[in-house]
Amino acid sequence: DAMVIQNPRYQVTQFGKPVTLSCSQTLNHNVMYWYQQKSSQAPKLLFHYYDKDFNNEADTPDNFQSRRPNTSFCFLDIRSPGLGDAAMYLCATSSGTESTDTQYFGPGTRLTVL
Amino acid sequence: GQNIDQPTEMTATEGAIVQINCTYQTSGFNGLFWYQQHAGEAPTFLSYNVLDGLEEKGRFSSFLSRSKGYSYLLLKELQMKDSASYLCAVLDSNYQLIWGAGTKLIIKP
Numbered sequence: 001d002a003m004v005i006q007n008p009r010y011q012v013t014q015f016g017k018p019v020t021l022s023c024s025q026t027l028n029h030n031v032m033y034w035y036q037q038k039s040s041q042a043p044k045l046l047f048h049y050y051d052k053d054f055n056n057e058a059d060t061p062d063n064f065q066s067r068r069p070n071t072s073f074c075f076l077d078i079r080s081p082g083l084g085d086a087a088m089y090l091c092a093t094s095s096g097t098e099s100t101d102t103q104y105f106g107p108g109t110r111l112t113v114l
Numbered sequence: 115g116q117n118i119d120q121p122t123e124m125t126a127t128e129g130a131i132v133q134i135n136c137t138y139q140t141s142g143f144n145g146l147f148w149y150q151q152h153a154g155e156a157p158t159f160l161s162y163n164v165l166d167g168l169e170e171k172g173r174f175s176s177f178l179s180r181s182k183g184y185s186y187l188l189l190k191e192l193q194m195k196d197s198a199s200y201l202c203a204v205l206d207s208n209y210q211l212i213w214g215a216g217t218k219l220i221i222k223p
Contacts, residue, residue, distance in 0.1 A: 040122075042118070042216065044213075097209040102162060105158070107155060107156050108156045
């Protein structure tokens with residue numbers, strides 16, 4: 001089945017230790033998104049790629065970086081995780097950015113920072 | 115600024131009907147989405163409205179009034195599995211999705 005896959009589902013890292021989260025999709029969608037969601041809060045968009053065009057949200061900290069080596073894969077790198085970065089990280093895809101292009105989400109990676 | 119408002123939490127009884135409201139103030143409007151999110155899981159798409167009126171999809175219906183900046187999600191014949199958070203999100207003029215914080219729906223037997 002076509003889907004959005006995130007690995008790992010749960011990630012534990014230490015304060016300041018770099019961590020990489022991965023997302024892959026079999027939907028052949030042009031757009032991939034990374035969101036951060038903390039408990040009982042709305043998802044917060046960190047960045048999105050339209051094909052290889054990278055779009056960084058103005059308030060995304062420099063500590064967060066992203067890579068999209070090809071259509072299917074996208075990575076979220078957290079260079080020096082702090083306690084405040086503990087959250088659920090959601091990857092989503094859409095075929096485009098038009099109004100009818102629904103975003104489809106992966107299962108998320110829950111990050112714990114010790 | 116851009117803002118999406120929805121109640122934090124609602125409680126309803128199994129078999130009943132519940133309406134979850136959402137009001138929005140955004141820079142432009144290109145459609146409104148409702149997503150369902152079970153605890154610890156990713157949001158899943160429920161509905162999309164871009165024109166005024168009611169869209170019905172099985173037990174779920176979604177309504178939009180653009181002039182009032184208002185939408186609601188109506189859930190009928192509630193089941194225990196409907197216990198989840200329901201997120202309202204608006205696509206603004208830049209085609210950015212602006213999210214509400216979600217309404218936690220608790221279903222009681």
